[in-house]
């Protein structure tokens with residue numbers, strides 16, 4: 001199985017290989033997906049970046065005394081979800097991020113949660129999602145109350161956190177580790193690995209573009225049986241960059257941070 005795109009199975013005990021978890025970060029442009037990802041990987045806040053870059057990073061974590069090989073896809077969907085299969089069929093869990101100072105970003109996070117719910121329904125497989133209200137440090141400019149965030153999360157049955165990529169690292173780390181725990185619970189329910197990309201192309205009668213039902217332009221909903229190999233993300237779109245968190249977190253070895261291409265890290 002490909003180590004980049006495959007869905008590995010959950011580890012079964014302390015002696016087994018590290019648990020492998022794929023995590024996708026979704027949300028409107030500017031919500032803070034990249035800032036949160038980089039904060040988690042490096043403990044640092046970035047303020048400049050290339051918004052069009054989409055990369056998948058890898059980090060060795062320890063969650064509840066269990067080694068975890070965590071891959072984080074920092075998605076860049078531009079204005080609307082596109083080619084969603086690249087993360088829908090890849091991730092074991094999702095972080096859906098909105099910026100609490102933007103009502104539009106909150107609306108878009110709702111669309112993402114709806115997309116995930118529909119995907120779960122159509123594939124009969126659910127992957128946990130966590131809803132994150134980012135930019136807590138800007139709370140004085142908030143357009144979305146904490147109660148609204150909690151209500152939306154409650155509607156979709158997911159965990160909810162308010163966070164800031166600018167504030168303490170531990171809280172951001174806690175949220176990512178919660179996503180790992182959620183993914184682990186789900187993986188343990190399904191001990192067999194699940195297929196990822198199947199080459200057969202066959203339109204199903206019930207297949208309908210999400211555009212029609214949910215206003216998500218350019219994102220068609222395919223069941224696993226209709227996803228074709230050519231929909232696999234190009235290497236450039238989902239490049240695996242290994243960042244050992246212990247190295248990335250060490251100021252003495254700061255050059256290692258250049259692995260996070262496109263970011264200026266201070």
Ligand SMILES: Nc1nc2c(ncn2[C@@H]2O[C@H](COP(=O)(O)OP(=O)(O)OP(=O)(O)O)[C@@H](O)[C@H]2O)c(=O)[nH]1
Pocket residue numbers: 027028029030031032033034035036046047048049050051052075076077078134135136137138163164165166167
């Ligand atoms: N004050 C504050 N600014 C933040 C926070 N997180 C991100 N930002 C800023 O918000 C802007 C957008 O952040 P990004 O992390 O690039 O947002 P994104 O969701 O990755 O956006 P795209 O890359 O365009 O998809 C940047 O200027 C960040 O510096 C935060 O927690 N607090």
